[in-house]
Amino acid sequence: MTDLDALREAARAAYVFTLPLIEIATTRGRGLAVGSPMNTFGHMRNLADHTARKVTTPNNDTYYSTAQVDLSAGPVTLTLPPSGDRYLSVQFMDAYSNTFALLGTRTTGGEGGTYTLVGPGDASEPGPRVLRSPTRHVWVLARILVTGPADAAAAKAVQTGLSMQGPAVPDPGAFAARSADWRDYLSSAAKLMQLNPPTALDGLMLRRMALLGLEAFDPDRFTPQEAAAIAEGVEQGRRFGRGAGGLTGSNFIDGWSYPDARLGNFGQNYALRAAVAVGGLAALPPEEAMYMRAEGDLPRALFDGQRSWRLHFPADRRIPVDSFWSLSLYEATEDGQFFFTRNDLDRFAIGDRTPGLADNPDGSLDIWIGAASPGPERQSNWLPAPEGPFALFMRAYLPRPELLDGRWRLPPVEPA
Numbered sequence: 001m002t003d004l005d006a007l008r009e010a011a012r013a014a015y016v017f018t019l020p021l022i023e024i025a026t027t028r029g030r031g032l033a034v035g036s037p038m039n040t041f042g043h044m045r046n047l048a049d050h051t052a053r054k055v056t057t058p059n060n061d062t063y064y065s066t067a068q069v070d071l072s073a074g075p076v077t078l079t080l081p082p083s084g085d086r087y088l089s090v091q092f093m094d095a096y097s098n099t100f101a102l103l104g105t106r107t108t109g110g111e112g113g114t115y116t117l118v119g120p121g122d123a124s125e126p127g128p129r130v131l132r133s134p135t136r137h138v139w140v141l142a143r144i145l146v147t148g149p150a151d152a153a154a155a156k157a158v159q160t161g162l163s164m165q166g167p168a169v170p171d172p173g174a175f176a177a178r179s180a181d182w183r184d185y186l187s188s189a190a191k192l193m194q195l196n197p198p199t200a201l202d203g204l205m206l207r208r209m210a211l212l213g214l215e216a217f218d219p220d221r222f223t224p225q226e227a228a229a230i231a232e233g234v235e236q237g238r239r240f241g242r243g244a245g246g247l248t249g250s251n252f253i254d255g256w257s258y259p260d261a262r263l264g265n266f267g268q269n270y271a272l273r274a275a276v277a278v279g280g281l282a283a284l285p286p287e288e289a290m291y292m293r294a295e296g297d298l299p300r301a302l303f304d305g306q307r308s309w310r311l312h313f314p315a316d317r318r319i320p321v322d323s324f325w326s327l328s329l330y331e332a333t334e335d336g337q338f339f340f341t342r343n344d345l346d347r348f349a350i351g352d353r354t355p356g357l358a359d360n361p362d363g364s365l366d367i368w369i370g371a372a373s374p375g376p377e378r379q380s381n382w383l384p385a386p387e388g389p390f391a392l393f394m395r396a397y398l399p400r401p402e403l404l405d406g407r408w409r410l411p412p413v414e415p416a
Contacts, residue, residue, distance in 0.1 A: 081161025
């Protein structure tokens with residue numbers, strides 16, 4: 001390998017390794033821009049729709065509450081409201097997008113309480129209500145189930161009980177986006193790595209990136225030939241981020257792909273971590289929620305909106321969950337992200353809580369998918385689609401063991 005080849009590979013590896021840092025910093029910047037200061041919760045009081053473009057693959061089932069945390073000035077405390085039988089999850093992600101803690105229905109049983117979040121160097125004593133982050137920066141994301149329009153006020157009451165108290169900290173500043181020029185991208189990535197140092201377990205990857213000198217990055221020290229090689233390596237990493245499997249991977253079984261067991265807790269699988277940062281940032285680990293993607297008839301597993309489709313569940317083959325399930329429909333962007341698309345019903349997902357969802361006389365269930373209405377008698381079971389390409393994702397919250405281990409599989413989506 002020539003020196004230029006080695007530099008190109010170092011740049012490609014650095015882009016893949018640091019992409020989650022950049023994506024979370026970008027998300028943090030959007031929140032600060034709309035008035036959500038650090039170390040406080042911002043509550044989103046409406047369900048996501050086609051205008052929600054801050055985070056890829058949003059859901060239309062839960063209210064979100066979000067907090068960007070900087071632990072450099074000391075711990076923060078988080079108050080979790082009692083949620084009873086209502087699904088609630090509070091996800092704690094480090095600066096590299098790993099989920100290091102989850103509170104809520106599955107882990108705390110719907111009970112409220114106060115928890116302390118501390119940084120990696122904090123001297124606080126460990127305890128059952130002390131959560132230690134591996135990094136200085138943390139993203140806390142809460143999801144609160146809304147069962148329907150009549151449930152909105154009760155769901156918001158639970159949401160209001162979610163709060164955070166912590167020291168005032170300065171705005172960490174702006175960072176480059178993933179599409180930035182290599183100089184700006186790597187300069188931002190280097191700064192974020194200094195604020196949130198990698199662990200000893202990342203040593204091999206750090207050696208692969210060492211030629212770039214990210215610990216004191218100076219883009220002007222490279223010759224024009226070296227700069228061109230770095231730019232090529234960053235672009236190779238960028239193409240990988242656009243084309244990788246993301247939330248569910250690219251291996252389909254009977255028309256569906258299923259999440260990697262390491263989703264949300266990536267370890268040293270930097271490729272998976274980067275792909276999810278683009279196509280499913282803040283995805284929950286499988287034991288909390290299973291994300292499955294249907295295989296369409298077009299490239300990139302997309303569906304042709306000019307056709308009509310059906311998802312059929314036999315009476316004895318309903319999705320095995322301990323909470324709820326929903327099928328979401330998205331349009332795909334060129335860079336591999338997914339967002340809801342406008343439709344006249346304002347229906348962006350359909351699931352077991354959809355008002356009027358009707359079984360067939362034999363107890364089976366059909367979901368009709370397409371741009372054209374399947375008719376008045378089927379409209380309650382219709383998930384509207386655009387006339388262009390679209391993607392389908394199934395979410396199953398609190399999946400049962402047979403779904404987690406693959407004994408139960410979804411039926412394929414078929415032409416209607």
